[in-house]
Amino acid sequence: xxEPLLSIKxxxxxxxxxxxxxxxxxxVMPGEIVTIIGANGAGKSTLMMTICGDPQARxxxxxxxxxxxxxxxxxxxxxxxxxQSPEGRRIFPRMxxxxxxxxxxxxxxxxxxxxxxxxxxxxxxxxxxxxxxxGGTLSGGEQQMLAIGRALMSRPRLLLLDEPSLGLAPLIVxxxxxxxxxxxxxxxxxxxxxEQNAFHALKLxxxxxxxxxxxxxxxxxxxELLERPEVRSAYLEGGR
Amino acid sequence: MSAARSEKSSVLSHALKDALIxxxxxxxxxxxxxxxxxxxxxxxxxxxxxxxxxxxxxGMVFVGRFLISLLYYNAPAxxxxxxxxxxxxxxxxxxxxxxxxxLMFAAAACWAFYSPRDWxxxxxxxxxxxxxxxxxxxxxxxxxxxxxxxxxxxxxxxxGIAIIILTYVMLGWGLNIVVGLAGLLDLGYVAFxxxxxxxxxxxxxxxGWSFWVCLPLAGVFAAFFGILLGFPVLRLRGDYLxxxxxxxxxxxxxxLLNWVSFTNGPNGxxxxxxxxxxxxxxxxxxxxxxARFGLEFDPTHRTVFLFYVILALALLTNWVTIRxxxxxxxxxxxxxxxxxxxxxxxxxxxxxxxxxxxAIGAMFGGFAGAFFATRQGFISPDSFxxxxxxxxxxxxxxxxxxxxxxxxxxxxxxxxSFELFREFEQFRLVIFGFAxxxxxVWRPRGLVSTRDPTVxxxxxxxxxxxxxxxxxx
Numbered sequence: 198x199x200e201p202l203l204s205i206k207x208x209x210x211x212x213x214x215x216x217x218x219x220x221x222x223x224x225v226m227p228g229e230i231v232t233i234i235g236a237n238g239a240g241k242s243t244l245m246m247t248i249c250g251d252p253q254a255r256x257x258x259x260x261x262x263x264x265x266x267x268x269x270x271x272x273x274x275x276x277x278x279x280x281q282s283p284e285g286r287r288i289f290p291r292m293x294x295x296x297x298x299x300x301x302x303x304x305x306x307x308x309x310x311x312x313x314x315x316x317x318x319x320x321x322x323x324x325x326x327x328x329x330x331x332g333g334t335l336s337g338g339e340q341q342m343l344a345i346g347r348a349l350m351s352r353p354r355l356l357l358l359d360e361p362s363l364g365l366a367p368l369i370v371x372x373x374x375x376x377x378x379x380x381x382x383x384x385x386x387x388x389x390x391x392e393q394n395a396f397h398a399l400k401l402x403x404x405x406x407x408x409x410x411x412x413x414x415x416x417x418x419x420x421e422l423l424e425r426p427e428v429r430s431a432y433l434e435g436g437r
Numbered sequence: 438m439s440a441a442r443s444e445k446s447s448v449l450s451h452a453l454k455d456a457l458i459x460x461x462x463x464x465x466x467x468x469x470x471x472x473x474x475x476x477x478x479x480x481x482x483x484x485x486x487x488x489x490x491x492x493x494x495x496g497m498v499f500v501g502r503f504l505i506s507l508l509y510y511n512a513p514a515x516x517x518x519x520x521x522x523x524x525x526x527x528x529x530x531x532x533x534x535x536x537x538x539x540l541m542f543a544a545a546a547c548w549a550f551y552s553p554r555d556w557x558x559x560x561x562x563x564x565x566x567x568x569x570x571x572x573x574x575x576x577x578x579x580x581x582x583x584x585x586x587x588x589x590x591x592x593x594x595x596x597g598i599a600i601i602i603l604t605y606v607m608l609g610w611g612l613n614i615v616v617g618l619a620g621l622l623d624l625g626y627v628a629f630x631x632x633x634x635x636x637x638x639x640x641x642x643x644x645g646w647s648f649w650v651c652l653p654l655a656g657v658f659a660a661f662f663g664i665l666l667g668f669p670v671l672r673l674r675g676d677y678l679x680x681x682x683x684x685x686x687x688x689x690x691x692x693l694l695n696w697v698s699f700t701n702g703p704n705g706x707x708x709x710x711x712x713x714x715x716x717x718x719x720x721x722x723x724x725x726x727x728a729r730f731g732l733e734f735d736p737t738h739r740t741v742f743l744f745y746v747i748l749a750l751a752l753l754t755n756w757v758t759i760r761x762x763x764x765x766x767x768x769x770x771x772x773x774x775x776x777x778x779x780x781x782x783x784x785x786x787x788x789x790x791x792x793x794x795x796a797i798g799a800m801f802g803g804f805a806g807a808f809f810a811t812r813q814g815f816i817s818p819d820s821f822x823x824x825x826x827x828x829x830x831x832x833x834x835x836x837x838x839x840x841x842x843x844x845x846x847x848x849x850x851x852x853x854s855f856e857l858f859r860e861f862e863q864f865r866l867v868i869f870g871f872a873x874x875x876x877x878v879w880r881p882r883g884l885v886s887t888r889d890p891t892v893x894x895x896x897x898x899x900x901x902x903x904x905x906x907x908x909x910x
Contacts, residue, residue, distance in 0.1 A: 281782045289776055291775055296771075300772050303783050303784055
């Protein structure tokens with residue numbers, strides 16, 4: 198097996214004195230979609246933020262492409278071609294869609310921005326129609342597409358997606374997930390996905406991890422986890 | 438039919454009643470404020486009634502209130518009619534534009550014929566109207582600014598006010614970089630103005646270097662102070678940042694006040710070298726500007742020169758800001774104002790971004806300060822107090838944050854009205870307060886609240902005020 202693109206080894210992170218992550222081990226291979234599922238407050242988003250260096254891990258190491266990035270500042274980590282579509286999307290509401298995408302290309306060196314733009318527009322054609330519109334005037338689904346598009350503008354080797362289905366209609370969720378699958382299959386883009394929507398996420402992902410209270414409780418391939426009765430009862434059948 | 442008529446008449450009577458009440462309230466308010474004047478010149482405690490002034494103010498309130506209640510509260514039909522009249526007028530103007538232009542020229546020619554001394558004024562009006570119709574409001578404003586000394590050459594008072602206005606326009610544009618673009622609320626901007634003024638005064642006096650050498654140095658010093666302020670406040674945002682910048686402004690002023698051996702303390706620095714025309718002084722000697730250029734000596738030469746210097750400096754500020762907005766650093770400022778976490782997660786270093794905003798904003802404050810020092814010839818810490826910072830910030834906020842033309846208009850209105858209402862000096866803050874409240878009620882996003890995208894595909898669309906968050910833009 199080849200080297201993992203991202204490996205998280207024994208990472209613990211704290212908010213003040215409260216431990217949010219208690220020794221997490223996760224590996225992401227090149228070309229994979231890996232998903233983290235879990236209940237609210239399990240530490241999924243914290244894990245995502247810890248990869249980005251905010252908060253920084255107090256114990257353990259985060260290795261990206263063989264380089265230890267645990268203690269780098271956020272913007273240095275992002276310059277190593279990790280791109281993030283953060284939770285709650287965090288687009289720039291008063292800048293146009295085009296300007297938002299341009300901001301995403303801030304770390305793309307010496308590239309052809311037109312080609313990157315064309316790639317994003319072909320993935321999400323609605324963004325091209327809205328390109329002169331303010332980010333804040335888009336619908337939730339369009340904003341999510343914009344957040345993903347903005348992350349793609351930096352030509353990342355690893356794309357971090359934090360709850361892309363948050364607050365979206367099922368139809369839009371399906372559209373966004375199929376775009377994610379497209380990116381992975383066509384461009385071999387490695388994707389690390391944090392989701393509440395366990396069913397969709399596990400169907401999409403090659404491998405998955407289940408987080409409970411800051412620990413990894415289970416792991417396996419997507420279909421394996423979907424079959425597991427604990428996963429089904431806890432995350433798929435409304436806790437029945 | 439009759440129902441509609443009765444509805445209209447009830448609308449009218451309602452509006453009249455409304456206006457009457459407003460007029461009574463205004464009468465009660467202003468009868469003591471404006472209606473009487475104690476004139477000590479003609480003997481102790483002479484009470485002079487001013488019925489005309491009172492009546493005109495109350496009348497203005499009455500008419501204004503009447504129109505407002507007609508237009509906004511009661512009558513969509515009346516609004517429709519006004520709209521139709523306006524449409525008819527503009528259609529007429531469009532159809533007969535050449536005739537109208539000819540008429541205007543004829544009127545101007547008559548005016549010029551009967552009072553030839555007014556021709557510069559006529560020139561400036563015609564130029565402004567033409568340029569305004571063809572190229573828009575900002576171009577007209579620029580033309581008026583460029584022609585201003587030509588028109589008002591014989592009126593040094595107006596020239597002086599224009600120079601003050603332009604200084605505030607420049608300060609507003611400088612602060613706009615920090616507040617409007619980068620979204621960092623700075624209540625101590627006057628500190629950079631002070632640093633620029635003092636560094637110019639001290640360098641020019643100590644080394645005898647010319648204005649054009651000292652000006653960039655003053656800018657550099659101010660930028661350095663901008664970075665000095667920037668470092669401790671990097672982690673702060675919003676209210677906390679405002680408090681620290683406020684303190685910074687006071688610290689600078691108090692240091693200037695107390696470091697007597699260096700700044701001469703509260704006595705200030707006098708006889709600062711005056712600006713020269715690139716080395717040629719403006720005086721009546723044979724070496725002076727007038728003699729060299731074969732003109733008769735006139736102290737206004739210096740004033741006009743200073744006018745163009747500050748106009749050029751202000752335009753430089755504007756041009757740099759517009760250019761920077763299109764560059765990655767300017768875009769990063771705007772993104773930082775929107776969402777700092779998102780900026781960091783896009784691989785942009787927020788520390789450097791903030792520091793450049795502080796430094797560049799401060800640099801223009803420093804330029805304005807150096808200009809202020811050379812124009813006044815005397816500076817003291819009294820010129821750099823907190824109200825000055827507040828005024829500059831008010832200009833930026835009222836103008837619509839991030840809008841260049843809005844800041845220029847706001848600076849003009851505020852500074853000019855301070856001069857106009859010099860007689861009502863005690864009421865200055867009252868009027869200022871009313872203006873603030875009025876702006877916040879009717880135009881909460883500033884006078885010019887739209888923001889043009891700096892880049893666009895195919896066509897430029899202005900983003901309407903409704904899509905701009907309150908108080909931002």
